Amino acid sequence: MSSTTTRLGLYKPATTGESVNVATDLNNNYDKIDTNINFRVVANATARNAISPTWEGLSVRETDTGRCYVTNGSAPVSASWTEIITTGATFTLTGANLVNLSGSASSTDKLGAFVAGDTFDRYRLRADGRQEWGTGALARDVNLYRGGTNLLQTDDSFTVGTDLTVTGTFAGASNVNTGGWTSYTPTWTGSTTNPVLNNGVLVGRYQRTGRTITCHVNLIPGSTTTYGSGNYNFALPVQAANQGCSYIGSAHLLGANRWMGQTVISPNATSFSPFFNNSSAATTASFMSPTIPEAFGNGDALRCTFVYEAIS
Incomplete structure (x- = not known):
């Protein structure tokens, strides 16, 4: 059959x-x-x-x-x-499936990636999870690996393109580089009439570490600057926190005389105010104005430096 x-x-x-x-x-x-x-x-x-x-x-x-x-x-x-898995198509792994790459030692190389024409692999993965990257023209020069219990480590520089959130503490914080200072142009106002800078110079520089702002403002009036009237204020680079406290910094006016003063940033403020003694004999401070602590004029220099907490 x-x-x-x-x-x-x-x-x-x-x-x-x-x-x-x-x-x-x-x-x-x-x-x-x-x-x-x-x-x-x-x-x-x-x-x-x-x-x-x-x-x-x-x-x-x-x-x-x-x-x-x-x-x-x-x-x-x-x-x-x-x-x-083939070289001619994209491989998709779905569900709870797992690709196992085992080696006889933690330093065993398990995965490498090339671009056509490369002399060296641009990416390499070791059995212990260490990853290395390079240009393909030279040996790999940056890495990321487990440095110990709960420790992810690199032997090279690390740059964060946007925000970095740290919920713990910085170990060795003196070595933390938070990047360069940022320039900004503070708005200069008077409580009655606003000054006009014209050919004067007004610059601001600040650096941010978390919610801590360190800032410096420098103002040098020019020959065509007008000084407005009333109390002077200068815009902050970032609004101050509303935590029920004011932040006190330092102010220095170099005019006909040298005057030492303070800056004050109130809670939730978007600007700061310089304060000086209104005369050489005064023991109290007043808002800086076109005439306090002395007539503000061409070539004088106002310098303010302060630290405060940002609102966010």
Whole structure:
């Protein structure tokens, strides 16, 4: 009695008493073998899931994506496939599956990445998780690795492009580089009439570490500067925190005489005010104005430095 093979369904004539049909017994079998030898080639995923019959170990390659799959022979066919990693297509790992890269030692190199023409791999991953990067032209020159318990470490410089949030404390904070100072132009106002800088010079510089602002403002009136009237104020680079306290800094006026004063930043303020004694004999301080502590004029210099907490 004739039968078929379990995988390809090849026709097997009875061992005795049956004539051999060339089309059924030979040519059809040859076609099935030719179709399924090595990887079966299909057009797409739809064609792959329409294959029947399937069996454990059947391997398929899709021509539209270049991806290769092997089935475990279970039903439904669409859920039986596992993708095979190849160089000709993107590999997608889904679900709870895991790629295991094991080595005989923690320093064993497990993964490298090149760009065509590179002399060195641009990226390398070791068995212990250490990662290294380079340009591809020279040996890798930056790294990131586990330095100890709860410690992520690099032997190189590290730059953060936007914000860096630290919920603990800085260890060795004296070595922390928070970057350069930032320039800004403070707005100079008078409580009655605003001054006009014209050809004078007014510059501000500040540095931010967390919510701490360190700032310096320097004002030198010019020959066409007008001085307005009323108490002087200068805009802050960042609004001050509203924590119920004022922040006191230092002020220095170099005019006909040298005057030592203070800056005051009130809670929630967007500007600061310089204060000076209104005469050489005074023991109390007043807002700086066009005439306090002396007539403010061309070539004089007001210098203010202060530290305060930003609102956010």
